[in-house]
Amino acid sequence: xxxxxxxxxxxxxxxxxxxxxxxxxxxxxxxxxxxxxxxxxxxxxxxxxxxxxxxxxxxxxxxxxxxxxxxxxxxxxxxxxxxxxxxxxxxxxxxxxxxxxxxxxxxxxxxxxxxxxxxxxxxxxxxxxxxxxxxxxxxxxxxxxxxxxxxxxxxxxxxxxxxxxxxxxxxxxxxxxxxxxxxxxxxxxxxxxxxxxxxxxxxxxxxxxxxxxxxxxxxxxxxxxxxxxxxxxxxxxxxxxxxxxxxxxxxxxxxxxxxxxxxxxxxxxxxxxxxxxxxxxxxxxxxxxxxxxxxxxxxxxxxxxxxxxxxxxxxxxxxxxxxxxxxxxxxxxxxxxxxxxxxxxxxxxxxxxxxxxxxxxxxxxxxxxxxxxxxxxxxxxxxxxxxxxxxxxxxxxxxxxxxxxxxxxxxxxxxxxxxxxxxxxxxxxxxxxxxxxxxxxxxxxxxxxxxxxxxxxxxxxxxxxxxxxxxxxxxxxxxxxxxxxxxxxxxxxxxxxxxxxxxxxxxxxxxxxxxxxxxxxxxxxxxxxxxxxxxxxxxxxxxxxxxxxxxxxxxxxxxxxxxxxxxxxxxxxxxxxxxxxxxxxxxxxxxxxxxxxxxxxxxxxxxxxxxxxxxxxxxxxxxxxxxxxxxxx
Amino acid sequence: xxxxxxxxxxxxxxxxxxxxxxxxxxxxxxxxxxxxxxxxxxxxxxxxxxxxxxxxxxxxxxxxxxxxxxxxxxxxxxxxxxxxxxxxxxxxxxxxxxxxxxxxxxxxxxxxxxxxxxxxxxxxxxxxxxxxxxxxxxxxxxxxxxxxxxxxxxxxxxxxxxxxxxxxxxxxxxxxxxxxxxxxxxxxxxxxxxxxxxxxxxxxxxxxxxxxxxxxxxxxxxxxxxxxxxxxxxxxxxxxxxxxxxxxxxxxxxxxxxxxxxxxxxxxxxxxxxxxxxxxxxxxxxxxxxxxxxxxxxxxxxxxxxxxxxxxxxxxxxxxxxxxxxxxxxxxxxxxxxxx
Numbered sequence: 020x021x022x023x024x025x026x027x028x029x030x031x032x033x034x035x036x037x038x039x040x041x042x043x044x045x046x047x048x049x050x051x052x053x054x055x056x057x058x059x060x061x062x063x064x065x066x067x068x069x070x071x072x073x074x075x076x077x078x079x080x081x082x083x084x085x086x087x088x089x090x091x092x093x094x095x096x097x098x099x100x101x102x103x104x105x106x107x108x109x110x111x112x113x114x115x116x117x118x119x120x121x122x123x124x125x126x127x128x129x130x131x132x133x134x135x136x137x138x139x140x141x142x143x144x145x146x147x148x149x150x151x152x153x154x155x156x157x158x159x160x161x162x163x164x165x166x167x168x169x170x171x172x173x174x175x176x177x178x179x180x181x182x183x184x185x186x187x188x189x190x191x192x193x194x195x196x197x198x199x200x201x202x203x204x205x206x207x208x209x210x211x212x213x214x215x216x217x218x219x220x221x222x223x224x225x226x227x228x229x230x231x232x233x234x235x236x237x238x239x240x241x242x243x244x245x246x247x248x249x250x251x252x253x254x255x256x257x258x259x260x261x262x263x264x265x266x267x268x269x270x271x272x273x274x275x276x277x278x279x280x281x282x283x284x285x286x287x288x289x290x291x292x293x294x295x296x297x298x299x300x301x302x303x304x305x306x307x308x309x310x311x312x313x314x315x316x317x318x319x320x321x322x323x324x325x326x327x328x329x330x331x332x333x334x335x336x337x338x339x340x341x342x343x344x345x346x347x348x349x350x351x352x353x354x355x356x357x358x359x360x361x362x363x364x365x366x367x368x369x370x371x372x373x374x375x376x377x378x379x380x381x382x383x384x385x386x387x388x389x390x391x392x393x394x395x396x397x398x399x400x401x402x403x404x405x406x407x408x409x410x411x412x413x414x415x416x417x418x419x420x421x422x423x424x425x426x427x428x429x430x431x432x433x434x435x436x437x438x439x440x441x442x443x444x445x446x447x448x449x450x451x452x453x454x455x456x457x458x459x460x461x462x463x464x465x466x467x468x469x470x471x472x473x474x475x476x477x478x479x480x481x482x483x484x485x486x487x488x489x490x491x492x493x494x495x496x497x498x499x500x501x502x503x504x505x506x507x508x509x510x511x512x513x514x515x516x517x518x519x520x521x522x523x524x525x526x527x528x529x530x531x532x533x534x535x536x537x538x539x540x541x542x543x544x545x546x547x548x549x550x551x552x553x554x555x556x557x558x559x560x561x562x563x564x565x566x567x568x569x570x571x572x573x574x575x576x577x578x579x580x581x582x583x584x585x586x587x588x589x590x591x592x593x594x595x596x597x598x599x600x601x602x603x604x605x606x607x608x609x610x611x612x613x614x615x616x617x618x619x620x621x622x623x624x625x626x627x628x629x630x631x632x633x634x635x636x637x638x639x640x641x642x643x644x645x646x647x648x649x650x651x652x
Numbered sequence: 653x654x655x656x657x658x659x660x661x662x663x664x665x666x667x668x669x670x671x672x673x674x675x676x677x678x679x680x681x682x683x684x685x686x687x688x689x690x691x692x693x694x695x696x697x698x699x700x701x702x703x704x705x706x707x708x709x710x711x712x713x714x715x716x717x718x719x720x721x722x723x724x725x726x727x728x729x730x731x732x733x734x735x736x737x738x739x740x741x742x743x744x745x746x747x748x749x750x751x752x753x754x755x756x757x758x759x760x761x762x763x764x765x766x767x768x769x770x771x772x773x774x775x776x777x778x779x780x781x782x783x784x785x786x787x788x789x790x791x792x793x794x795x796x797x798x799x800x801x802x803x804x805x806x807x808x809x810x811x812x813x814x815x816x817x818x819x820x821x822x823x824x825x826x827x828x829x830x831x832x833x834x835x836x837x838x839x840x841x842x843x844x845x846x847x848x849x850x851x852x853x854x855x856x857x858x859x860x861x862x863x864x865x866x867x868x869x870x871x872x873x874x875x876x877x878x879x880x881x882x883x884x885x886x887x888x889x890x891x892x893x894x895x896x897x898x899x900x901x902x903x904x905x906x907x908x909x910x911x912x913x914x915x916x917x918x919x920x921x922x923x924x925x926x927x928x929x930x931x932x933x934x935x936x937x938x939x940x941x942x943x944x945x946x947x948x949x950x951x952x953x954x955x956x957x958x959x960x961x962x963x964x965x966x967x968x969x970x971x972x973x974x975x976x977x978x979x980x981x982x983x984x985x986x987x988x989x990x991x992x
Contacts, residue, residue, distance in 0.1 A: 256988060256991060270982065281738070283735055303982075304967060311760050318761070322731070323740075493714070
């Protein structure tokens with residue numbers, strides 16, 4: 020028996036913990052808090068929240084299970100981990116829904132109070148897994164979290180039902196002890212969060228302390244663990260989610276453009292948090308309109324853009340469908356506009372809280388007529404900041420609506436982010452037109468709203484309030500130059516090609532494809548968006564095996580970087596992992612005639628590094644075999 | 653900043669160089685003329701004036717005004733204008749729309765612009781027909797209307813646009829018609845000067861697809877007996893010699909009477925400024941359609957803070973409380989840490 024007063028501390032290089040419980044159990048909050056404590060402690064980390072669409076699905080059922088996975092590490096990591104090594108299960112349903120992901124030998128910490136007949140039956144267990152031997156391959160810690168929480172809070176005058184609600188803080192206490200997290204930050208956080216409800220605060224504090232002390236004193240845990248801080252490069256850091264980084268990126272973009280920002284948005288999962296965040300920052304001159312519908316959101320943003328603001332609309336796939344006609348209007352008006360799509364599982368309402376990358380073709384082609392729009396995509400939660408600025412840069416410089424693609428995984432996932440020096444951010448301001456730009460037959464100056472800059476093909480942006488530049492624009496085809504309504508055949512041909520050429524020309528104004536290690540020629544893995552981390556982790560594994568592969572990840576999806584075809588053709592094999600049925604792979608095959616192999620997954624969850632690794636191994640084996648055969652012949 | 657006096661302008665200054673392309677005889681011409689005539693009297697600048705429209709015959713209007721203009725997409729003018737007016741409360745924003753554009757495909761945006769009280773002057777040309785698509789029934793067409801899409805007569809109950817606007821919390825609601833330039837000028841000026849959303853239904857004759865739809869109310873011959881002029885603070889009466897009037901019974905129901913029978917003191921006195929929209933609503937229900945005595949004029953005009961000002965006030969308050977936005981501080985506003 021271990022001496023409880025001086026338990027061992029075992030050092031780990033990383034650990035993947037998943038908190039799982041009912042959607043009302045506070046698992047997201049618990050996970051978030053553990054993440055923040057780990058971030059402040061100095062670990063690198065990556066998170067994967069996973070929750071049902073229902074706010075309170077029936078308690079105790081598999082459908083109601085909400086989970087939060089976090090990977091904390093003493094070195095640079097790229098993903099939330101393929102498999103949790105520790106599962107905290109607050110009830111039988113949480114155990115059953117998540118056990119399949121825990122490798123044999125993993126650790127289970129269960130709230131044993133909930134393993135009674137009714138809950139077992141709701142979860143579909145015919146016998147109690149804690150006693151029937153089915154968990155023998157795991158290290159199981161049975162902790163009566165509910166009753167210990169009630170016991171710990173009994174002197175506070177809290178109703179038993181309310182006391183029970185603090186059991187997530189008990190679990191947080193246990194895990195905080197187990198992974199030697201500093202407790203002060205969490206205590207302060209509980210005090211601040213529940214400042215308005217002193218009883219609830221007391222109850223949660225008591226539960227947290229009881230959980231921590233339980234770990235320390237109960238003769239249950241053999242040792243606690245330590246994941247040392249990562250060696251980060253010097254700088255200021257925050258732990259940031261994709262949606263927060265995106266909102267901050269938009270605020271930054273407006274400042275860098277030296278114009279106010281206007282957001283027109285309709286609530287939709289998983290994009291609403293951007294609306295929430297931006298609504299807080301009115302002192303930055305940010306106007307937010309919660310519109311009556313998706314169409315009003317983009318229409319209002321177009322109106323604001325006409326008025327000289329950075330017009331933005333945020334949504335998810337179903338909202339993009341609804342905004343299609345207005346995006347076409349913005350293409351025709353040639354006004355700067357940002358359309359932000361936080362992708363989720365589709366079609367229709369689909370999987371509102373789960374991630375997917377299935378809107379690429381929608382972004383590319385989802386408008387009637389020839390209506391090209393530049394597309395950019397973020398690859399990590401913190402990258403949402405930079406990509407928001409890049410999207411705004413393109414929109415402003417080329418006077419075009421731009422689609423920015425993120426997804427549910429980036430939106431809600433978080434990672435430590437080394438903050439940029441604000442002074443290093445680019446100036447993306449563009450001047451408004453202030454003078455007439457043409458002379459009429461009588462020698463009088465006049466303003467032609469579609470007289471283009473010969474380099475960028477962008478038209479002038481003259482905003483109301485500017486004397487002498489009064490003009491009318493609209494969705495009807497207009498004459499090149501004057502902007503007057505015009506239906507002539509050759510003018511339409513010319514305008515269609517001009518609009519296309521303007522967007523195609525952006526390829527000359529974006530960086531070439533970045534390939535992380537260009538030395539091999541066997542295999543390149545081409546990705547876009549949130550697959551970046553999983554692809555990167557898979558490539559590390561491949562290299563650890565002594566094999567070679569390169570990673571190319573696209574930020575710009577339309578137009579593609581000018582050298583993309585050339586880069587892809589350098590490799591014998593091109594693998595394109597996507598959380599859809601092969602949209603980018605089809606685009607690069609069509610565009611460059613390369614034999615891109617598609618690896619697809621549509622399970623509402625990001626790729627595991629192992630899944631991409633397996634696909635790479637299969638291709639490399641084939642390549643090796645083929646090379647071998649060629650040598651023979 | 654000192655403002656220089658608004659330069660004097662004439663009607664011609666407000667006319668664009670574009671050829672007007674409505675059908676000859678269309679009621680839109682007289683509405684356009686009224687607006688162009690009005691502009692020099694409003695004391696506003698061309699560069700600060702924006703006309704926004706959706707799709708339909710009426711929606712071509714901005715092309716004919718020598719101001720800033722945005723011809724958007726079907727039904728969305730009110731939403732586009734909401735964004736513009738909220739972003740730029742310094743501008744004078746007009747919305748030009750029709751019954752199909754505003755009440756059918758764009759119904760949602762109209763009611764929300766009205767309830768928010770966005771500072772817009774909304775002129776809704778009601779011709780009770782789809783003109784640009786060549787003659788289908790509209791959401792204001794009467795029951796039984798035979799059109800290309802209702803060969804057996806429409807079975808749809810129409811909207812009453814004034815009732816709808818009042819129900820949507822509008823602070824200014826009026827009706828005028830294309831046969832009375834003087835009245836249009838008065839009502840448009842009132843609508844423009846109203847701070848907030850001003851909704852004006854303009855009876856507009858479509859001489860190609862729905863000719864004479866409003867003749868009962870607007871023609872010289874039948875107008876006296878069918879157009880009930882609303883004048884604030886005055887008893888509501890009509891007829892060639894003012895021999896008819898409107899009274900409210902003890903239940904609040906309105907009915908038409910001969911003044912000789914009731915005496916003038918019994919007549920309802922119009923009060924457009926009444927906070928409770930009940931009276932304005934009752935007036936809007938007096939006629940089931942423009943084929944019987946119909947009130948015309950300002951139904952309701954009450955003050956309420958406009959949306960753009962409220963939005964701007966919040967920005968000012970936030971900046972006063974927290975100072976202007978500091979990006980570096982924002983990025984560190986969460987729990988940040990420093991690695992040395």
